[in-house]
Structures are given as C-alpha cells and as structure tokens.
Amino acid sequence: MHTLLSAVQIQERVRALAGEIRLDHPGELHLVCVLKGAFVFLADLLRELPDTTTIDFVAISSYGKSTRSSGEVRLLKDLDTGLEGRDVVIVEDIVDTGLTLTYLQDILRARGPRSLKTACLLSKPSRRQVDVKVEYIGFTIEDKFVVGYGLDYAEHYRNLPYIGIVQQ
Numbered sequence: 001m002h003t004l005l006s007a008v009q010i011q012e013r014v015r016a017l018a019g020e021i022r023l024d025h026p027g028e029l030h031l032v033c034v035l036k037g038a039f040v041f042l043a044d045l046l047r048e049l050p051d052t053t054t055i056d057f058v059a060i061s062s063y064g065k066s067t068r069s070s071g072e073v074r075l076l077k078d079l080d081t082g083l084e085g086r087d088v089v090i091v092e093d094i095v096d097t098g099l100t101l102t103y104l105q106d107i108l109r110a111r112g113p114r115s116l117k118t119a120c121l122l123s124k125p126s127r128r129q130v131d132v133k134v135e136y137i138g139f140t141i142e143d144k145f146v147v148g149y150g151l152d153y154a155e156h157y158r159n160l161p162y163i164g165i166v167q168q
C-alpha cells in the first residue's frame with residue numbers, strides 16, 4: 001500500500017475544515033453523514049465541533065456504474081429526523097463524478113433546511129461530470145483509487161488511519 005495522505009496530514013486538515021465550518025455556522029449545526037465511507041471523517045470532524053452539533057446518517061447506493069449517466073441513487077437508509085429550518089452540512093468521503101452528491105443534495109434540499117452545505121474529505125476534479133457545489137474540501141487528489149480512513153475497496157481497508165493507493 002502506497003500512502004497518499006498520512007494520518008497526521010488528515011488530522012491537521014480535518015481540524016482546519018472544522019474551524020471553517022464553525023465560523024460559517026455560529027448557531028446549531030446538523031451533520032448528515034453519508035454511509036459508509038464518511039463515518040471516520042464524521043467522527044473526527046464532530047470532535048472538533050461544539051457540543052450542540054447533532055448528527056444523522058443516510059445510506060445511499062448508486063444504481064450501478066453502468067447507469068452512471070443518470071446519477072440516480074437509491075436511499076438505503078433515510079434520515080431519522082427532518083431538516084426543516086436547520087443548518088445542515090452533508091459529510092461525504094469523496095466526490096468523484098459528482099453525480100451521487102448532486103442527487104443527494106437535491107433530495108435533502110427538498111426537505112427545507114435553512115442552509116445546506118457539503119463537506120468532502122477528498123475530491124477528484126478530473127473525474128467530474130456535473131458541476132456540483134462542495135463548500136468544504138479536504139484534499140484535491142488525482143484520479144487514483146484510494147482506500148483507508150473509512151474508504152473501502154470491496155469493503156476492505158476502511159480501518160487504515162491514512163489514505164492509501166492500492167497496488168493493483
């Protein structure tokens with residue numbers, strides 16, 4: 001495994017992102033974590049945010065890579081609570097084509113949050129198919145398949161404390 005981003009690099013960047021998010025949200029903040037990949041990022045982010053920060057989880061699945069053009073996603077697990085009038089930040093592991101995130105943003109925006117922003121630990125801009133808005137980006141990376149810090153390859157490697165590139 002080749003290390004792309006070390007645990008220390010990630011820790012420092014997540015702390016800085018939390019600082020930005022705090023400044024933009026002086027009131028109560030609600031985080032929506034996209035399962036499964038973002039759960040480690042959420043845990044670290046949350047611990048840098050105020051006591052009043054609340055969390056919820058959504059699990060989504062793409063309709064398969066062959067139907068990528070539609071970008072349609074299926075909600076495997078919906079939120080436990082509504083978003084009306086709340087200041088919401090979506091917490092996602094990585095934005096690739098941007099299709100999944102665009103679809104999720106539309107679903108959540110329809111639920112009437114006061115504000116809706118998105119935080120992604122990683123971004124692969126060279127892969128983008130739609131111009132999705134992501135207010136907080138941890139690291140911009142090249143088009144390499146990465147694992148660790150919650151991200152998987154066939155459900156493995158989520159445990160790694162760093163982000164690595166699998167040697168094929």
Ligand code: IMP
Pocket residue numbers: 037092093094095096097098099100101144145146147151152153
């Ligand atoms: P997209 O932006 O709609 O193409 O989909 C992004 C999703 O694809 C992410 O939430 C990840 O689950 C997955 N994904 C994309 N690139 C990677 C990667 O390099 N490693 C692990 N998962 C990835």
Ligand code: MG
Pocket residue numbers: 034035036037038093094
């Ligand atoms: Mg994901």
